Amino acid sequence: MSVLIAIPARHASTRYPGKPLAELTGATGVTKSLIQRSWEAARAVPGDHRVVVATDDARIRAHAEAFGAEVVMTSPDCANGTERCAEAAAALGGGFEMVVNLQGDAPLTPHWFVEDLIEGLRADAGAGVATPVLRCDGRALNGFLRDRSEGRVGGTTAVFDAARHALYFSKEVVPYTAETYADDAPTPVFHHVGVYAYRPEALAAYTAAAPGPLEALEGLEQLRFLEQGRAILCVEVEARGRQFWELNNPEDAPRIEAMMRDMGMP
Template sequence: MHKTLIVIPARYGSTRLPGKPLIKIAGREMLLRVADIASDVCQHQAQCEYVVATDDERIVQLCEQNQVPCVMTSEHCSSGTERCYDVLQQLADKPDFIVNLQGDNPLCPPWFISSLIESWRASDVGEVFTPYVELTWQELDKLREVKKSTPFSGTTVQINKAQLALTFSKNIIPAIRKEANMRAASELSPVKRHIGLYGYTAKALEAYFSLPESTYESCEGLEQMRFLENEMAVKMVPVSYQGRTGMSGVDSPEDIERAEAIIASDGEYKLTP
C-alpha cells in the first residue's frame, strides 16, 4: 500500500492577519480546524498520516498541547509548496503522495482531499492531482461580477478527455462564442473553476524545485503552470460541495466572519462514517 502524507503549511506571519493560524473561528483555532480535517481524512484512508509544517515556536506549542503532529521547517520557505518540499527532505521514510492542505483553509471539505488520494491510487496517469468544480451559468455570472473588481481572484481550467489539465488562467476560459445557445442546451456552463488544493507524487514535488520559474507561471502567478510547461501530467479531479457553501482561504477579518456564518449554517465538515 502506498503512503500518503497530508502536509499543513502554517506560517505565523501574515500581513493582513498576524498570527493567523492561532486566530479562533467559532471558538477553535484555525489551524486546529484544518488539523481536524486532515485527521478525519486519515481515519478513512489507509496508510495516511498528516503533519503541520511551520517555522514558529508558537505554532509548535499549540500543536504539542493538542497532540497534533508537527515539524519545523525553514523560515525561508516562500510558499506552502516549498514548505511541503522541506518536510519531504527531512523524512527518511518518504511518502509516495503528498497533499498540500493550507493552514488557512479551515473549511476545506475533507471529501475533496479523499478524492485526490483515491484518484491518485486509481490512476495510471498523473503526477499532480488537483480538484475542480463545473460552474452553472448562475455561478459563472457571479464569477464574472467578482472579476470586475478583483480580476485576479478565481482560477479556471481547461481539461482534455483524459481529465488532464490543458491550461489554467486567471482569465475566464474558454471564451464562449454562442453562449445563448449553450445556455438553452444545459444548466452547466463549459467553464470549470479550479480549487487550489494539490496532491503531488514525491517525484513531481522534487521535480518542481529542480525547474526554473516558467513563462506562463510568471504571467498568471499560478505555480501549477510550471508542471504543464514542463510536460508533467496534471490530473483534474471533479468534486462537489454537496450543497454546502464553498469558501477558500481566510485572509481577512471579513473572511473570519464569513467562515463562522458558514459553520453556523452548515455545521462542521466531516466525512460520513
C-alpha cells in the same frame, strides 16, 4: 506505503499576515483558528494517513502543538506550499506513496475531496500530480466575477482536456462565457480547489526547477508543473450540498463563518 497529508502554514502572508492563526466561529459558537480547522479537516480523511503541519514560524508551531498536531519545521525560504510540503516529506525521511498538500487556508475541504484525489492519482499512471476541481453553479461564478470586478483575487479556475489533464489554471475566470446563469444552474467554469496529491518523483522535480514566467505572473504554484510539461490530473469532485471557499483575504472570514453556520459546522 503510506500517504502523508501535509498542511503548509506560514505567518508572513503578503495578503493576510498571520492568517493561520485567524479565528473562525462555527455554528455552535465555538471559535478555533484557521490552522486547527484545516488540521481537523485533514484528520477527517479516512485511512491510516500521517497528518502534519509544516511551518517556519514558532508561533504557529506552539499553537498547533497545543491542539495536538504533529509539526514539522521548514525553511522560511520555501516559496510556496508545494516547496514546504516537499521539505516536510524529506525531513520525515520520505518513503511515502504520495504527498497530499491540504493548504492551511481551506478549512471547509470535505474529506471525500482528498479521498477522490488519492484514488484518482493511483488510477492515472500518466499523471504526476492530481488536484480537485468543482463545477461552479451560477452563484459561485457570479461571486468570482464580482470579486474580480472589485479588484479582489477570489478563487482560481481551471481548464482541462478530454483526459482531464490540466491545460491551465488562472486567477481570472476561464473559460470566458457571455451567458448568465441562475444561482443553481451548472456553468462551464470549474473552481480549482487548493489541494494537491504528488508522486514523490514529481515533487522532487518541482523543487529542483526554477519558477517559470506563468507561475510568476499568476502567482499559482501548480503552473510550474505545467511549464515543466508534467501532467496534472483534474479530479472533478461533488459538493454533496457542502459549500466551499478558501480564506484568501480578511473579508473572506465572515463568508466562511456564514457557510459554517449554514452547514451546521461546529
